[in-house]
Amino acid sequence: MLYTKMTPTIQPLATLLLALSASFIWIVDAETDQLTELKLNSHILQESIAKQINQNSGAGWKAAINPRFSNFTVGQFMRLLGVKQTPGNELISIPVVTHSKSLKLPKNFDARTAWSQCSTIGRILDQGHCGSCWAFGAVESLSDRFCIHLDVNVSLSVNDMVACCGLLCGAGCGGGELFAAWLYLTHHGVVTEECDPYFDEIGCSHPGCEPTYRTPKCVKKCVNENLLWEESKHFSVKAYTLNSDPQDIMAEVYKNGPVEVSFTVYEDFAHYKSGVYKHITGYELGGHAVKLIGWGTSDDGEDYWLLANQWNRNWGDDGYFKIKRGTNECGIEGHVTAGLPSTKNLVIEEVTDMGADFSS
Known part of the structure; x- marks a missing residue:
């Protein structure tokens, strides 16, 4: 399967700085100081919030008391929101990609159907009680892109990144930086999920066991003795952010597959059930990273x-x-990050260059 050609352009530095300064970047735990201890220990799910949403005819979405967080406090829920701030001096050197405006895009797009042969795109995982969203969004997107561009169906290890990226990415279960995660994929790669799974056989490994939320140890040894750690590594080539123009984001997903995005989470988001979410009510709690797979109306x-x-x-x-x-x-359109799959460690008969022209 051939690479999909992508011909991005890099914005001038002044434009990049302006865009970044206009984008909201979270400082993890900053809001904690503004929330009382009583609030942090209260339940994240509130009937009053769900009622306010569901009785608002203009909300556009439905709320529910989601079982996933039935016993979570606000403080516990905030631990899941692990997007850390990227230092300002590092922002300057991050490539920003734009796409040609002449590309005709469909009104509706779903990566699960566009690349139905790629089983990873439709997987829904569970980060447990660990603030590892920053790692999930990156590793899941790269897994999808291995299938899309190289016809390699592989589930990559989030655990590798959470446990082994260390200070390069942030603080493991205590949160991490999105672009740093993609740099880790580029320079160090991650092994397969078969080599280093996120959960153990009973579904309660490091991040799934309350109340410690500890980052797992970096072992660098496959649980399957038939696999070798270094040979199981899969890499990305380059790492970049997308221009915040929705057209550029759609073009990127349409051409190259799912991307990692981050956004500000408020209390009402925990209650989301269906429809098109817009913030209606509740405190700001932190930054969360997920995988963007399509669009529509x-x-x-x-x-x-x-x-x-x-x-x-x-x-x-x-x-x-x-x-x-x-x-x-x-802030969903202001923080879009991606990379492309590398053929390193893979045996690929024929691969064509994607025509990407990256520079800092």
């Missing part, structure tokens, strides 16, 4: 993004959610 005429979360299928719409598209709702 609802029956009510609302443009939306389609995203896969990693909070299991008993949250939201079978694990997925939609959020308003075109208005940078909750």
Whole structure:
């Protein structure tokens, strides 16, 4: 299977700085200081919030008391929101990709059907009680792109990145930086899930066991003795962010597959069940990273993004959610990160260059 050709252009530095300064970047735990201890220890799911959403005819979405968080406090829920701030001096050197405006895009697009041969695109995982969303979004997107571009169906290890990236990425279960995650994929790669699974056989490994939330140890040894750690590594080539223009984001997903995005989470988001999400009520709690897999327009005429979360299928719409598209709702269009699959460690008979012209 041949690579899909991509011919991005890199924005001038001044434009990049302007775009980044206009984008909202979270500082993890900053909001904690503004929330009282009573609030942090209260339940994240509130009947009053669900009622307020469901009685609002203009909300555009339905709320529910999702089983996934039935026993979570606000403080516990905030631990899942692991997007850390990228230092300002590092932002300057990050490539920003744009796409040709002449590309004709469909009104509706779903990567699960566009690349139906790729089983990883439709998987809904569970980050447990670990603030590892930053790693899930990156590793899941790269897994999808291995199938899309190289015809390699592989599930890559989130655990490798959470446990082994260390200070390069952030703090493991305490959160990490999106672009740093893609740099790890480029320079160090990750092994397969078969080599280093996120959960053990009973579904309660490091991040799934309350109340410690500890980052797992970096072992660098496959649980399957027939596999070798270094030979199981899969890499990305380059890492880049997308221009915040929805057209560029759609073109990227259409050409190259799912991307990692991050956005601001408020209390009401925990109650999402269906429809096109817009923030209605509740405190700001932190930054969360997920995988963007498509877009469309609802029956009510609302443009939306389609995203896969990693909070299991008993949250939201079978694990997925939609959020308003075109208005940078909750900053969803301001933080889009991606990379391309590398042939390193793979035996590929024929591969063509994607024509990407990257520079800092």
